[in-house]
Amino acid sequence: QVQLQESGPGLVKPSQTLSLTCTVSGGSISSGDYYWSWIRQPPGKGLEWIGYIYSSGSTYYNPSLKSRITISIDTSRDQFSLKLSSVTAADTAVYYCARDCSSTRGGHWFDPWGQGTLVTVSS
Amino acid sequence: DIQMTQSPSSLSASVGDRVTITCRASQRISSYLNWYQQKPGRAPKLLIYGASRLQSGVPSRFSGSGSGTDFTLTVSSLQPEDLATYYCQQSYSDPYTFGQGTKLEIK
Numbered sequence: 001q002v003q004l005q006e007s008g009p010g011l012v013k014p015s016q017t018l019s020l021t022c023t024v025s026g027g028s029i030s031s032g033d034y035y036w037s038w039i040r041q042p043p044g045k046g047l048e049w050i051g052y053i054y055s056s057g058s059t060y061y062n063p064s065l066k067s068r069i070t071i072s073i074d075t076s077r078d079q080f081s082l083k084l085s086s087v088t089a090a091d092t093a094v095y096y097c098a099r100d101c102s103s104t105r106g107g108h109w110f111d112p113w114g115q116g117t118l119v120t121v122s123s
Numbered sequence: 124d125i126q127m128t129q130s131p132s133s134l135s136a137s138v139g140d141r142v143t144i145t146c147r148a149s150q151r152i153s154s155y156l157n158w159y160q161q162k163p164g165r166a167p168k169l170l171i172y173g174a175s176r177l178q179s180g181v182p183s184r185f186s187g188s189g190s191g192t193d194f195t196l197t198v199s200s201l202q203p204e205d206l207a208t209y210y211c212q213q214s215y216s217d218p219y220t221f222g223q224g225t226k227l228e229i230k
Contacts, residue, residue, distance in 0.1 A: 062218040107155040108214035111169040
């Protein structure tokens with residue numbers, strides 16, 4: 001059974017770059033027709049999809065964050081990563097990684113999710 | 124971006140009640156609508172995908188319906204462990220977007 005685990009610093013200073021890694025276990029990140037997504041949730045608020053990467057390296061980013069985001073993949077380590085630059089307090093959130101599933105009938109859904117990691121932006 | 128609006132924002136119901144949550148899309152999204160359950164302090168969990176397809180392992184008291192712009196999530200007989208916030212999500216077009224959530228409380 002595939003599991004995902006986020007890792008990275010829990011505190012980032014304003015204007016710096018947030019860096020997180022998601023490690024996939026129980027299966028290869030290259031197997032199957034999956035995308036790999038990042039999603040965030042500010043404290044007490046709803047969910048915002050950040051972007052995804054395919055095992056080939058192709059990406060799609062949410063236009064609201066596109067200028068500050070880089071998502072990369074390391075298939076040899078079964079990991080994918082998120083970098084968010086020029087952070088402000090508004091970027092404080094729980095960051096989740098998730099497998100992005102799809103079917104031949106169309107549609108994408110997230111399953112499973114990592115447990116999430118809280119990143120606070122503060123000096 | 125496609126806007127997803129859930130109603131109600133919160134509701135309180137008793138064990139055994141039938142509960143319905145609605146989700147409306149700002150444009151037609153066919154059946155590309157998913158439902159998630161998020162318990163306090165936990166990551167969201169997939170319940171329903173493709174508007175009506177029950178994810179493996181999810182209790183059969185959960186069901187989804189709808190297409191186009193209007194969708195519903197129904198819990199046929201509410202259980203204490205269903206205390207959670209429920210989110211809908213569209214995947215008809217990028218960027219994927221979520222509803223604002225419906226907080227379900229047990230009376």
